[in-house]
Amino acid sequence: MRYIHLLIILFLLSSNFVTAQTxxxxxxxxxxxxxxxxxxxxxxxxxxxxxxxxxxxxxxxxxxxxxxxxxxxxxxxxxxxxxxxxxxxxxxxxxxxxxxxxxxxxxxxxxxxxxxxxxxxxxxxAHDRDFYALKKVPHGLVSENLYYSDITESWRRCFVYTPPGYYEDINKRYPVLYLQHGSFEDETGWSSQGHANLILDNLIAEKKAVPMMIVMDNGYAFKAQDKDAKGRPAMVFEEVMMQEIIPMIDARFRTLANREHRAIAGLSMGANQTMRIAMNNLDHFAYYGGFSGTANYPSSDEIDVKTFLDGAFADDKKVDEQLKVLWLGLGTKEPDPFPGSIGAFTNMLKKQGIQYEYYESPETAHEWLTWRRSLYQYAQLLFK
Amino acid sequence: MRYIHLLIILFLLSSNFVTAQTxxxxxxxxxxxxxxxxxxxxxxxxxxxxxxxxxxxxxxxxxxxxxxxxxxxxxxxxxxxxxxxxxxxxxxxxxxxxxxxxxxxxxxxxxxxxxxxxxxxxxxxAHDRDFYALKKVPHGLVSENLYYSDITESWRRCFVYTPPGYYEDINKRYPVLYLQHGSFEDETGWSSQGHANLILDNLIAEKKAVPMMIVMDNGYAFKAQDKDAKGRPAMVFEEVMMQEIIPMIDARFRTLANREHRAIAGLSMGANQTMRIAMNNLDHFAYYGGFSGTANYPSSDEIDVKTFLDGAFADDKKVDEQLKVLWLGLGTKEPDPFPGSIGAFTNMLKKQGIQYEYYESPETAHEWLTWRRSLYQYAQLLFK
Missing domain, CATH: 2.60.40.10 (Immunoglobulins)
Incomplete structure (x- = not known):
């Protein structure tokens, strides 16, 4: 046993030594x-x-x-x-x-x-953390909103940011940004590690963004009875968003319930999901933001505009006219396949001559600082 | 080494055996x-x-x-x-x-x-868990409310429950219950493990409680400059409650801002704190609830009504007149000093002839099921 102890001690010492030297x-x-x-x-x-x-x-x-x-x-x-x-x-x-x-x-x-x-x-x-810092400015509220979804036959939850002033002037109505998390995350992400509420509080205080609501729901929504091609429960988030979440928010809150006052955005998986939702429902949304993601993910292949999303980008004039802002963001240190996949998407936009905004977050990867910065940039362009 | 492995296996087997037998x-x-x-x-x-x-x-x-x-x-x-x-x-x-x-x-x-x-x-x-179950009834919202406290020179947070209907009828005003957590807990407890929102959603749906707001703040509030007798930062929760929280809630939300429509309650340390706050500010509160705690904690000694809380219970007629409900609750399995301490308090009330309500939670200790049940009982008596 002594010999074993000695070996262990020698091993620990040697590995410490390596750390200290390098x-x-x-x-x-x-x-x-x-x-x-x-x-x-x-x-x-x-x-x-x-x-x-x-x-x-x-x-x-x-x-x-x-x-x-x-x-x-x-x-x-x-x-x-x-x-x-x-x-x-x-x-x-x-x-x-x-x-x-x-x-x-x-x-x-x-x-x-x-x-x-x-x-x-x-x-x-972060050197630029001031934009999501908790400051002495008027603060909005983040509310937990429970609802029963008939489509998924389950209880679901969204968090709703209402801007400062929502409670003072009880007659004013507000535009709404629907903002989605990424894969293996949930509806808590944007108001917790994302600081969406503080980012908007600060932007609104500086008059860089118009007062708006933000709705943060859970992108995982399955219909138990329906199965996809691989036999898994079918993802039905688009139906939940369009048939349940939006009508509920418009009923429960003082929203401006029309396409000109409704934006949608998401990060990673949420960017993919919300691009599909936006392009399938342009009568409902006038603003789209894709943070570190696009609907051609994970492919970096050239996009065939005739087949991609059922030809949603084939008519460049219609897209330009309907989407007041088409916004894409990416961190400079993001791993494959994100740069290639988003690059293929922007190549398609260029080829089509479709207007878009493009932002690169310096020195960040596929992580929350990229997405905080993306929201900070994107929110300033909304509803103006 | 084989011998050691054998010993370990024998030890594990024998300890399993003991477990299995007993x-x-x-x-x-x-x-x-x-x-x-x-x-x-x-x-x-x-x-x-x-x-x-x-x-x-x-x-x-x-x-x-x-x-x-x-x-x-x-x-x-x-x-x-x-x-x-x-x-x-x-x-x-x-x-x-x-x-x-x-x-x-x-x-x-x-x-x-x-x-x-x-x-x-x-x-x-729990056999009676139905009263805090998530059911298909109208649900209120729980909002996270950030505020800067000048008294403590720090950012603080409270959670605010607004009942179902708050958003539909934008002219209606509501009574407010201020509800506090216990020691080593925080402002998240009542709406998370406490299920205060679900308890009220269910009570309101059954018309057993009137629609009310609940404000859940953090009972730890210290003034950095002031020190107590032992040299520790002075606890100033009462000042924060009276000078900052209540005015803010009355400004931000549609409250009925008078004593007849304001209740206060807490569990354990929060029961102690809120009893002091209520008795020092009877011009602000008409309802008090103490869940597993009283302000004489941890003493079980007979209370001298002349000196206890500066004689707040000395005038029985005044207390009866001002406190429409004085409510106390305790679990039957609570450890010392809670039964003795609360017993000494109720003995004082009896001796004074002061009216009070007393509830015992069957087969629960100093834990959240006692407090969920206490809230369920107490909330039914408020603002009626």
Whole structure:
């Protein structure tokens, strides 16, 4: 047994040694802004490294799992494990801890729904974070709205942002942006890690955006009885959106219920979904925003405009006339297939001569800072 | 090494054997109703046992920590740990997993703020759960309301329930219940694990309660500069409630802004806080509810009515006249000091001849089912 212990100690020492030699870590770590009340860890330094710490005296191996890399932690004499990641991009990241093979949330952070689970999040302070900061400006409300969907035969939920002023002037009516999350996320994303409410509060205070409502629903909607070609329950989000969500919002809230005052946008899977919904229902929407996604995903092939979305982009004059804004955004560090897929889509638009706005988020990947910036840009163009 | 493995196997077998001999577990487990989407574990059986399961192939010891007891789990050949607790009381419980000494949330559940942390929760189906079930009745909205507090020099948040109908008839005004959480909980508790919104939706649908708003704020409010006798930052929740929250709610929402249409209640620490607030401000409140708590906590000593809360209960006629309802509730299984402390308070009321309502929640302890039932009872008496 002594021999085994010695081997383990030598192994730990040697791996520490490698870390120390290859990476100089700047010791200016501060608690993450999205930690639970009173929690000192996780922390972030000025290089964007994430340092985690957890007490696990009986553990054999503890890892930080962030950005698809697992970083080994080291244990001190009190059984407390500490370690840090390589520098991460600015903005918000999902992560988790791995304790002897168990993937669990870090008990130091608040929890967010992403990657198909409620798990830990961390914020690497972005140089431009001011646009989604909580400031002394008038704030709108985010309401949880429960409804029974006859189409899916299930209870569903959307979050509804009403702008400042909604409650003061009880006769005023507002335009509405329908804003969707990405795959393995849900209706909580945009008002939590997305800060959609704070982005609009700030834009409205600066008079850069007109006061508008935002409706954030869940893009997963299945009809139990119907099956798709592969035998899976059929996705019916478009029907839920058009037949249930929009009529409910127009009934429950003081909306301007016409196409000129209705926008739709989404990120990733939500961009794909909402492009289909917009193009199938141009009598309902005058604004479309695709954040890191288009309906030809995941293909990067040249688009055949005659067949793509049943020829929705074939008549360039009609599209230009009906869509007051056709907006696309992408992070400069996004992985395949996003740049290629969106590139194929913009090539088709150029070839057709269809007007569109294009935005690149500097130094961000397929993550929330790209989408916060996209909303910030897109919202300024709406309903003007 | 073989010998060690054999010893471990024998130990595991023997501990299993003890479990099997002493406790017959009924094999009718079902996934908990508050699991994350698609998660099979944790599960609950008809005896109220909680069974958890987690993959942790490298772990030495995994425990389920619930109801202040730690239950050892056992590992199968795939590195998956499983185990269950003794039968738990009906209702909602906080719990966590312990993996080789690390206390972490169970990745199978949704997360709730309690015990000073965001952690796992589980629901042991209560026989009377219908009163807080999500049903096909009109639903109100729960809004997140951000505000800057000049008193505490910090951003704060409250959740506001507006009843069904609030948005249809834009001229109607509503009474308001101010409803507070307990110690180591926060403003999310009542609308999440408390189901305050569903309880009121159901009561209003059955015409057992009048349509009312509920405001749920955070009972922790400190003034950084002021220190209490022990040198800690001074608690200033009463000032925040009276000078900031109530005026803001009356400005932002269509309230009936007078004492006859304002109630206040809280659970545990919140019962203590709100009793002080109510008795110091009887010109603002006509209804008080104390769920598992009173302002003499933690003492069970006889109350001196002349000195208690500056003699607020000394004039029985005034109290009877001003408080249209003075309501107290307690679970029959609550631990010390709650029964003694509340008992001392009711003894004082009896001695003074002050009218009050008293409710006992059958077979529940100092937990959320007691408080859900308390709200259900209390809300029916308000504003009538």
């Amino acid at each position: 990476e100089k870590v700047k010791e200016d770590f501060k608690p993450s802004s999205v930690n639970q009340l009173g929690k000192e860890f996780p922390q972030v330094n000025s290089e964007g490294r994430v340092r985690v710490r957890i007490e696990a005296p009986g553990a054999n191996n503890v890892q930080l799992d962030i950005g698809a890399v697992k970083y080994d932690l080291t244990k001190d004499e009190n059984g407390v494990w500490t370690g840090e990641s390589s520098p991460q991009d600015e903005g918000f990241h999902y992560y988790q801890l791995n304790i002897d093979g168990a993937s669990v949330p870090d008990p130091g952070t608040k929890y967010y729904y992403g990657a198909g689970r409620w798990g830990s999040g961390i914020e690497i302070p | 406790e017959k577990v009924k094999e009718d487990f079902k996934p908990s109703s508050v699991n994350q989407l698609g998660k099979e574990f944790p599960q609950v059986n008809s005896e109220g046992r909680v069974r958890v399961r987690i993959e942790a192939p490298g772990a030495n010891n995994v425990q389920l920590d619930i109801g202040a007891v730690k239950y050892d789990l056992t590992k199968d050949e795939n590195g998956v740990w499983t185990g269950e607790s003794s039968p738990q009381d009906e209702g909602f419980h906080y719990y966590q997993l312990n993996i080789d000494g690390a206390s972490v949330p169970d990745p199978g559940t949704k997360y709730y703020y309690g015990a000073g942390r965001w952690g796992s929760g589980i629901e042991i189906p």
